[in-house]
Amino acid sequence: MKDPHNHAKVGQSMIVVAASLTVIALLALAIGSDVLYADKIQRENTAHFNECKANDFKSDGCEKYWDRINNEISGIYVDLDE
Numbered sequence: 111m112k113d114p115h116n117h118a119k120v121g122q123s124m125i126v127v128a129a130s131l132t133v134i135a136l137l138a139l140a141i142g143s144d145v146l147y148a149d150k151i152q153r154e155n156t157a158h159f160n161e162c163k164a165n166d167f168k169s170d171g172c173e174k175y176w177d178r179i180n181n182e183i184s185g186i187y188v189d190l191d192e
Contacts, residue, residue, distance in 0.1 A: 162172035179186040
């Protein structure tokens with residue numbers, strides 16, 4: 111029985127795996143300093159919504175919530191005509 115001698119294919123596969131791990135490591139270094147980026151965005155949006163809610167959605171920038179309030183699902187009822 112003869113050895114298949116596929117050492118070249120194994121070596122090439124190891125090079126591909128090493129390259130992909132290097133790319134993953136470079137991505138981790140690139141975004142590693144701000145891993146909570148999405149969390150910060152969510153917290154800022156929540157704070158803005160709560161500020162608008164405290165002002166009855168009448169201050170500047172709160173217009174984007176008008177189509178989502180005054181219904182049974184949201185449970186927030188505000189008179190926007192004033």
